[in-house]
Amino acid sequence: MIGLDFDGTLAPIVPDPADARVAPEAAAALVRLGGLVGAVAIVTGRPAATAIEYGRVPGGPGLADVPGLVVLGQYGLERWEGGQVTSPPPPPGVERVRAEAPALVASLGFTLTDGAEPGVTLEDKGRAVAVHTRRAPDPEGTLRALREPLAKLAAETGLAVEPGRLVLELRPPGMDKGHALGAFLAERAARSVLFAGDDLGDLAAFEAVRLSGLPGVTVCSASTEVTELARRADVVVDGPAGVAALLTALADALPPRAAS
Numbered sequence: 184m185i186g187l188d189f190d191g192t193l194a195p196i197v198p199d200p201a202d203a204r205v206a207p208e209a210a211a212a213l214v215r216l217g218g219l220v221g222a223v224a225i226v227t228g229r230p231a232a233t234a235i236e237y238g239r240v241p242g243g244p245g246l247a248d249v250p251g252l253v254v255l256g257q258y259g260l261e262r263w264e265g266g267q268v269t270s271p272p273p274p275p276g277v278e279r280v281r282a283e284a285p286a287l288v289a290s291l292g293f294t295l296t297d298g299a300e301p302g303v304t305l306e307d308k309g310r311a312v313a314v315h316t317r318r319a320p321d322p323e324g325t326l327r328a329l330r331e332p333l334a335k336l337a338a339e340t341g342l343a344v345e346p347g348r349l350v351l352e353l354r355p356p357g358m359d360k361g362h363a364l365g366a367f368l369a370e371r372a373a374r375s376v377l378f379a380g381d382d383l384g385d386l387a388a389f390e391a392v393r394l395s396g397l398p399g400v401t402v403c404s405a406s407t408e409v410t411e412l413a414r415r416a417d418v419v420v421d422g423p424a425g426v427a428a429l430l431t432a433l434a435d436a437l438p439p440r441a442a443s
């Protein structure tokens with residue numbers, strides 16, 4: 184079974200989250216791998232349908248063309264399979280965060296912008312709200328300053344803070360990529376696993392690979408923004424281009440599956 188994160192692993196990091204797109208070489212390799220391995224799953228913080236949408240490749244095969252693909256979105260709360268999304272209703276706290284986050288950001292002296300001007304941007308994911316600082320004048324400093332106030336808002340609204348690459352997400356607690364991947368491995372009675380990721384949220388999936396007891400490989404899509412994953416991974420590759428090259432090499436190396 185092959186598990187993959189989306190942003191920073193299959194899709195290069197870009198300033199505007201709405202501009203992220205799967206690398207065409209990665210999508211093409213996954214289309215091949217879907218017919219060669221037991222299962223391919225994308226385990227992402229994105230809504231499941233967004234990963235599929237941003238996984239389209241003009242004039243070529245996209246993620247929706249990967250045979251048997253499953254997308255476990257919103258850290259495992261949602262599932263896309265065969266064109267259908269299943270997901271629980273949004274927790275009530277998200278509505279309050281949506282209403283209060285703009286004033287909170289402004290009260291700390293930061294400009295909230297839709298991205299046209301430099302500043303902090305909000306991404307409403309339905310079941311979670313992500314507060315991005317990549318386009319702020321001081322991305323790291325802004326992230327540090329927002330950490331505590333957002334943690335307080337999360338605590339008051341029954342949500343958890345998920346830190347990521349120049350982003351703090353307020354999202355429902357009780358699910359993470361480790362639980363999502365572990366349950367999927369059990370569901371598919373997987374016999375081996377490879378998981379690739381780039382961000383702190385992927386560490387739980389790395390742990391699920393180890394806890395599964397299966398022959399497994401963890402792959403870090405390396406960046407200068409997050410260095411902890413490289414220390415914990417079995418294999419380190421150079422960002423999404425390195426992941427695409429690895430997947431292509433894997434597709435070249437695997438024999439066709441015996442018909443069952």
Ligand SMILES: O=P(O)(O)OC[C@H]1O[C@H](O[C@H]2O[C@H](CO)[C@@H](O)[C@H](O)[C@H]2O)[C@H](O)[C@@H](O)[C@@H]1O
Nearest residue numbers: 189190196197198200203227228229317348350
């Ligand atoms: O689990 P993932 O698939 O890695 O998703 C995690 C979050 O990724 C997205 O944000 C990141 O990518 C953006 C586009 O490249 C970038 O602008 C941002 O700075 C990164 O943090 C996404 O916007 C979030 O919703 C995801 O949860």
